[in-house]
Amino acid sequence: MKKIRLILTVLIAFVTSVAYSQSISITGTVTDASTGEPIPFASVLVKGTRTGVSTDINGKYTISAAPNAVLTFSSIGYTESDIPVSNRTVIDAVLSPSAIALEDVLVVAYGTVRREAKTGSVSTVKGEGIAEVPVTSVDKMLAGKMAGVQVTAASGQPGAASQIRVRGTSSINAGSEPLWVVDGIPVMNGDQSYFTNTGNAIASINPSDIESITVLKDAAAASVYGSRAANGVILVTTKSGKEGKARFNARAKYGISQLSNDNNFGIMNAEQLLGFQRDAAKNRMEIESAANKSKYDPDNAAGLYYRPMSLLDKPLTDWMDHFSRLGKLSEFEINASAGNQRGKFYTSLSYQENEGVFYGIDFSKLTARVNSDYKLTDKLEIGTRVNLAYTVANDVPMQSLYYSNPAFSGMTLLPWTPAYNEDGTHNINIPYNSYTNPRATAEYDDQWEKQYRMQGSFYLQWSPIKNITIKTTNAAEGTFGEGRRYWSPETDIDGATTLQSSTLQYMQLTTSNTITYNNIFNDQHNVRALVGQEAMRRTYNSYYIYSPNVDPAIPYPNTSTPADDEGGYDYSARTLMSFFGIFDYSYESKYLLQGSVRYDGSSLFGSNKRWGLFWSAGGSWNIHNESWFKNIKMVDLLKLRLSYGVNGNDNISAYRAYGVYASTAYNGYTGMLPSTPSNQNLSWELNKSWNLGLDFGLFGRLNGSIDAYRRLTTDMLLSKNVPQTSGFSSNFLNIGELLNTGLEFQLEGTILQNKDITWNAGLNIAYNKTELLNLGDNTEITYSGDSRLKHTVGKSMYTFYLKDYYGVNPSNGEALWRTADGSLSNDYNKGAWIYAGSPEPKFTGGFNTSLSWKGFNLSAFIEFKTGNKVLIVENRYINADGNQMSMNQSTASLNYWKQPGDVGVNPKPIAGTASNSYAFASTRWLQDGSYARIKDITLSYSFPKKWMDSIKMSGLKLYVSAYNLYTFHDVDFWDPERGVTGMGTGIYPMTKTIVGGLELSF
């Protein structure tokens, strides 16, 4: 039987080659139907095969094909044409410029635009491939993908939000996050939970539901979002059904994750630590008087630092290992779509479960979406976009140096402290760790948030006459959350309990109404005009109950003593009313002008400044469409863009403009006291942005763009000190100025393309520089979150302000600081304060490549940041030179001063001298935070169509993907990514994940 099969195979191969040998050679020229010019690099394919060639620079080609074959001619921007060979040897093809092809359309503010017609600076990513990446929310996928869009993880914890900066940071006291617009409706973003930091609102969107993401970067692109546009706008478009038969997709993926540690960071094992501490104690003995020496002797059981070698005989614990585990991720999804000429729908249901790498942490979510569109009549269309999500986030105390934070205590707990009691329960009798054991905390305490989120919008679109479209979109969005934080008797040394409970509710209602006029006159003048109106109202409220000493058997608020309960309530509301217009004009697709205006009224601002006008103007010149340029064959796109615009930042809390009285209790009575001064001139921060850009396309396979921008923030909101004789200490005024300037470069191309192999690659690099120009009366403001960061006029947005650490004195191992006069001192207090660099990267970017061979696809994506500093605050505790004798230490600390002449080492450890060598504000903990991260490598295989046809399936894809596979960096810590401020104290570090999955379509 096997033999027969072999013979058949050989025979088939023979016959096939004979058949091919009968082909004839065909030549010809491919030209443009409208101009008669030849089209270089057009594709000529023998239909139904993978045989194909490209035309040369003169549009000429030569191909072999059977005399009865059909040739398919195509080129980007032209309609494809099929021509039967019919025994001819010369075939000239004439291609007509195409109506807009799908990939040439960009989603922009309130509509779409041909890529060729854009005037603003926008970047896009497609939804393809998104489903394979093992992350919990779409914001994580944007890192490094687009020039000038910097995405920083403030935490590696599943469900945590990212910090996104489009073209730098624009504000000190207002937000710097971009506006998210999903299917035309601005949505809520950021963390919305009460007790955890894993309430990322954007996580409710299932990434694989996304068709495309566009980031509007410059004023021309974004200004029509007015008072919310200053930090850029992220437009997310979700999938719609397509005409054709019903399609089902089922996806499953499963993966594991672990802590990243690519720079060989580690903490000491018991033997190393004991040796280190004994040395530190002995070093202390050396400097003590004879009478005092024994007090510090590590072998003196009555001494302060009794560290006998016998400690190693006790059961030892690797605490980091004890607190961490292999994370697990699984995800299942099914979606269906279908459509005909009248209606389309897309629906999906997905479930994701993400178990963190620390015990006690997990995140799971269930999302469901229905997108539908239906043409009621030729003129009337309705549709809905509905998304529902349920998320459950279990948390432990993270994001700060809590004793119960496993990411911190895992590094500091002493290896000879037992993990368990003799009866098998967790040991919490650890006085030096404040009687906590994070493993017990993870097991017995609660800290969670459960949230329901819904986003629903409904649109009605009416085209009463040709060229005019009237559309109304009305949306509701809500988050309903329940939170619980419970400290159980098992984790309290006194067996006490404490319960905190919360509920919260965010609601946002939006109506967006537009009228669009679109027309082409004389085939030359292309006009689009849009006017619109929007209104938005958002409310927030929360209830909180503090219930001490609840009954552990019934750990709910009803079992605490009512007299001891405390309650809290919070409420805020904001409204926005807008009128706007967009006007686009292009002449022969050569000269394009775009203008936008928005008039926003906001409840957030003072009655004198309630309404603001924002606008932009932009122009672009498609040089490649000039007749004199048509001869330059290698360039198929060359476009120059220039824009200027003014937009606003309204990202402040509600009621800042109101002069209010707040309640105050005294003498058993509740009175009212002035709380904030009235500020009727309070207004948005303004961003005034220039953008100059160049887009180019070469050889039909290389596309790129270069942008230079200048973004000036004025009217920046700052607290200005006022005389206290006025009754208040400060006023919140629009007084500061800040400048962001930058360059962006983006290049994408096809390196190789033939019948079997397609190899694409892309690169983007962005440079940004921030300079504070004016801080009102001040020249420096301390960053509200940490005094080691300053906002200083003439410097970057954030600058580290630290004592200038020099290193050790080679002769005695003491820590030395550079003083203001340039000398060295062993006295920390004499050390000079210096501006030691910024956590803001100079260059950010990414590199991606994708190689396809037959059904295989290998793609890789690398993200990088350079020029930023990070301050690793934890290192102070684990490189404490003998000052922290009840904390484990980093293995880097083993490299300490031992003898005269030692340089480049840590100071000589001396037990418990309270030396300042490990002081908080020291450049010793400051490191270059540059990194290049292999963010994603995915290998997939799609089974051939004919195989699938035989089993009545339309596709099956298998893939494996590695996320954060390896990071190149020089930071002495787990991972270099430490949030926008470069500090990331006590955060859940980044993890690396490997997943495998399959996707079945039928």
Next chain:
Amino acid sequence: MKKTILIAILSSTLLAAGCQGFLEEAPKLTQSSELTLSSYKGLDKAVAGAYSPLTSTNWYGAYFVLEAEMRSGNAKKSPAPFDSGRMTVPSDLTYNENSTSGLWGTAYFVISAANNVIDNLEGKVATGVTQDMLDNLHAEALFLRALAHFDLVRLFARSYAFDSNGPGVPIILHTDATGTEMPARSSVKQVYEQVIADLLQAETLIDPAYERAGVADPRSVVTLPAIQALLSRAYLYSQQWQKAADYATKVINNPKFTMWTADELYDVWGVEAHTDGEVIFDVYGKPSNSYHGQWETPAQMTSPKGYADCGAALDIVNLYEDGDARGELFQTDSKAPGHHWTTKYIGKGTSPHNTSNVVVLRLSEMYLNRAEAIINGASIAGVTALADINKITSNRGAAAYTSVGADNVYLERRKELAFEGHYWFDASRTRKGIVRNDYDGPAAKKTIAADSYMFALPISKRELDVNENLVQNEGYQ
């Protein structure tokens, strides 16, 4: 088409009209200043609230009183383990523009809260709201404004006796809503004139029987005798002896107040609220107060169960003769043998944030004021300085005086009002220096010469930075 345009125009007109209301989102959990000050009910709450910062640690809630005692040498820093460092600056007198009392911000805050009320009382008579009710609020606000100005000028300026034309503090009679005004310092004399004018007006406005209802401690609210008692002290400080004696007499003759006896004296300091006895005006202490100082209340700062940085110097501990009940008002602790603390803030025992009322005005002071005024030339029919002083000694178990002079009154004042924040200011206004015998700080600060620049504290840099019309005190420039 026409219809469409019509609808579009109509709806946009409607929208535009609806906008203004749509964009009004006033805070719900707080109340706009306009609304608060628009009715009697709101004004009443605004007055009640204006008392609240009196319990700030910057003021009677701790440091205004305790730091004065520390500077005066009645108090001394405590040894370990009671050395948190909180009393180092007043003990060593190392005040500078970056490290000075926070009373400035707190007192002017109360002044602005009082001014908001005073400027909005007009036209508020309504159903159920009589002019008398508004007048009572007016009087309370005037008293608070006067007390704030008075304490400011005592703390940040040299005494009236030293130079009445010297720089006092800015007088603020209307709230500057813009925060742009830069008021200069009025003279000490002008500040006293304003304080007295406010109090005199309050005296005429207040109903003699008025006592704010619904409070936990009726002695912590403004009453006619409280106004009169503060007037007596303001006249005393500004050397208007006859008026000082007249107003002291008005309070002394008020049957509401009776002298504490020697037997009562130890226990009167820890009560929840006084219903009889000496207290004319005190500041109510309770953890539920919004401005409660947590671990830094006088109760915590003078108790070995708390921080306890503020100890009692032997200068005061040993000042009392045997049998003087005031000599028993000290406590000790085994952790610091030989060290003492006052029991005047022994507290109400509310754990963990122990707290106590802080006496501002009481009957003994009125006798002392009158005695001092009489010695300086005032006369009250049927009253002698000797009788006034012996009224005190006789109620304390101390020996009676047979004759009395200015120094006797001064000493008796120190003994009687120790740890109540008087001695420092008495030394300043009588232009006597201070000698701190039981003192471990820098030798140069052991003695504070009469008329030393140190009797006025420096104005903070943050205030000088934003008000170019302010001049720093001599000695701190």
